[in-house]
Amino acid sequence: xxxxxxxxxxxxxxxxxxxxxxxxxxxxxxxxxxxxxxxxxxxxxxxxxxxxxxxxxxxxxxxxxxxxxxxxxxxxxxxxxxxxxxxxxxxxxxxxxxx
Amino acid sequence: xxxxxxxxxxxxxxxxxxxxxxxxxxxxxxxxxxxxxxxxxxxxxxxxxxxxxxxxxxxxxxxxxxxxxxxxxxxxxxxxxxxxxxxxxxxxxxxxxxxxxxxxxxxxxxxxxxxxxxxxxxxxxxxxxxxxxxxxxxxxxxxxxxxxxxxxxxxxxxxxxxxxxxxxxxxxxxxxxxxxxxxxxxxxxxxxxxxxxxxxxxxxxxxxxxxxxxxxxxxxxxxxxxxxxxxxxxxxxxxxxxxxxxxxxxxxxxxxxxxxxxxxxxxxxxxx
Numbered sequence: 001x002x003x004x005x006x007x008x009x010x011x012x013x014x015x016x017x018x019x020x021x022x023x024x025x026x027x028x029x030x031x032x033x034x035x036x037x038x039x040x041x042x043x044x045x046x047x048x049x050x051x052x053x054x055x056x057x058x059x060x061x062x063x064x065x066x067x068x069x070x071x072x073x074x075x076x077x078x079x080x081x082x083x084x085x086x087x088x089x090x091x092x093x094x095x096x097x098x099x
Numbered sequence: 100x101x102x103x104x105x106x107x108x109x110x111x112x113x114x115x116x117x118x119x120x121x122x123x124x125x126x127x128x129x130x131x132x133x134x135x136x137x138x139x140x141x142x143x144x145x146x147x148x149x150x151x152x153x154x155x156x157x158x159x160x161x162x163x164x165x166x167x168x169x170x171x172x173x174x175x176x177x178x179x180x181x182x183x184x185x186x187x188x189x190x191x192x193x194x195x196x197x198x199x200x201x202x203x204x205x206x207x208x209x210x211x212x213x214x215x216x217x218x219x220x221x222x223x224x225x226x227x228x229x230x231x232x233x234x235x236x237x238x239x240x241x242x243x244x245x246x247x248x249x250x251x252x253x254x255x256x257x258x259x260x261x262x263x264x265x266x267x268x269x270x271x272x273x274x275x276x277x278x279x280x281x282x283x284x285x286x287x288x289x290x291x292x293x294x295x296x297x298x299x300x301x302x303x304x305x306x307x308x309x310x311x312x313x314x315x316x317x318x319x320x321x322x323x324x325x326x327x328x329x330x331x332x333x334x335x336x337x338x339x340x341x342x343x344x345x346x347x348x349x350x351x352x353x354x355x356x357x358x359x360x361x362x363x364x365x366x367x368x369x370x371x
Contacts, residue, residue, distance in 0.1 A: 004294050004329045007252045008164060020159055059295045068293025069158040069250065076293075083119050086360045090298025092291070 009065045015053065018043040019070035022078040032078050059095050101195065101271040104146040105281035106346045106369035107139045107229075108339045110288065111155065112362055115224040116183040128357040128364065133228050135354040135366035139283070140232025142368065143240065148281035150192045150241045152199075152267075153222055154338040155285045156249035160219035169255050170263070171211040171246040172200050178242055180218030185227050187218065192241035195278050199243075202270030208263055218244060225285050240281070249286060249337040254325065260337040261321035264344020284342035286335025290362035296332070298361055304331035305356070305363040308339075312351035312367065317343035346371050 008016060018040065022029045032039045040050050052061050056079045061071045076082040081089055110132065118129055143151065161180075162168060174196040179188040196212075203210045222244055233240070247263070248254050255263075271280060288308065289301040311320055321340060328334045349369045357364040 002329075003252060003326065004291065004296070005250050005252055005254070005334055008159075013164065016159065016164060020163065023160060058293065058297070062293070062295050067159065067251070068291075069160075070293075072293035082113075082117070083121070086121050086125070086298075090360060091294075092296045092298040095295050 005068060006065075008067050012049060012066055012070075014043050014045050015049040016067060016070050018045065018053070019073035019078075023073040029078060033080065058091060101274040101276045101278040101280055103268065103271060103282060103346065103371050104148050104279045105143050106283075106342055106349065106371045107142075107281070107367065108284040108342055108351075108369070109136060109139065109225045109366045110362060110364045111221045111224045111285035112290070112364070113183065113220045113224060114361075116185060116220065116227060122360075125359055128359045131355050131357055132364050132366060136225055136228035137232025138354055139366065139368065140229040140234070143229065143281045144233040144235050144238050146279065146281060148240055148279050150195055150243060150278050150280050151283055152243045152245055152280055153226070153283045153285065154245050154247050154341045155221035156335055156338055157219070157221065157246055158250045161217055162246070167248070167251060168211045168246060169248045170208065171213055172196055172203075173216050173244045174200055174212045175214035175216070178216055178218060178244060180216070180223055182218075182220045182223040185223055187223055187226060187230075189242040190239065192243050192278070195274070195276055195280075196243045198274055198276065199267065199270050202273070203263075203266055206266040206269065208266055216244060221285050225283070229283070245341075247338045247341055249335045254334070255337055256325065257323045257328065257337060257340055258321045260340040261318070261344040264341040265347070266344075267341070268345045268347065282342050282345055284338040286338045287333060288336070288363035288365045289332035291332045292361075299332065300358055300361070300363050301331045301333070302358055302363060304333055305358075305365065308333065308336065309351070309353060309356065309365065309367075312343070313353065315348055315350035317348035317351075342369070
């Protein structure tokens with residue numbers, strides 16, 4: 001296993017800003033749920049960043065080098081994974097052991 | 100001198116406040132954590148602590164990538180924050196915090212300071228329940244948050260975190276202030292938030308840390324490495340190490356340990 005909570009890759013700065021805003025601003029979080037494309041445009045995300053957010057896939061985002069906290073803000077809080085059944089949230093059971 | 104009259108450590112997950120209704124078992128486990136945190140509050144009040152120094156670690160919420168501190172002490176007059184529908188507004192202790200800041204610089208710890216902070220779940224999740232347990236008449240402790248970077252690389256080394264705690268103890272002991280201080284560390288235990296390992300809880304690692312602390316051998320844990328802490332989901336144990344240094348590895352009493360689906364929840368009291 002590698003260091004999990006690494007140095008934030010500067011190329012994803014706009015994505016980090018989006019994640020933090022989703023965490024801190026309930027209204028923006030709601031807008032993101034309804035229309036993620038327009039919120040991503042507001043934050044000026046690159047096409048690569050948009051693809052990662054659209055995927056709603058924490059594993060894909062982690063492998064790309066996104067900070068795990070940004071992943072949590074976007075997937076668990078933004079897309080609402082936190083309120084899904086435990087089995088859906090437990091990535092380790094699904095994919096972690098194969099990493 | 101300022102006296103350390105209590106020392107406690109606790110998990111700080113968002114779920115402690117959000118309380119998502121995802122299973123009966125998890126709801127029951129959270130209730131056990133709430134009970135333990137309120138017991139911490141009761142003990143703090145019983146010890147008549149006038150100031151809580153809270154070691155927490157930000158997750159790019161309070162602090163941002165325009166200026167991300169390794170160590171930061173709140174030295175302002177009022178501290179607050181909102182999380183999960185809870186808003187806290189608490190008095191700080193600027194006099195004691197300033198003395199601690201200057202003292203730590205003298206001991207070689209180049210700690211940043213802030214007069215203004217917006218707290219997030221690392222502080223609000225546990226403090227909400229602790230202060231609920233402490234509620235009694237006009238009892239109102241002052242709160243001094245102390246950020247120990249555990250979550251964004253590069254992070255303070257475990258031994259350095261322990262040594263920071265020892266320096267905090269020395270500064271408090273040398274102070275002429277009459278404050279009665281309770282220390283609270285927040286974070287951990289084993290969890291892997293936001294990673295593909297989410298849902299894994301390294302109970303063996305949790306037990307290893309707990310047994311060392313119960314035996315009064317917390318000083319041995321200062322030898323842990325950054326790699327070990329990440330590998331076992333124990334990266335936030337840095338805040339606990341600072342507390343262990345501050346109480347000279349006093350033995351721990353475990354108020355609760357709950358192996359939940361995503362984290363090892365632990366609340367501990369130290370025999371100071």
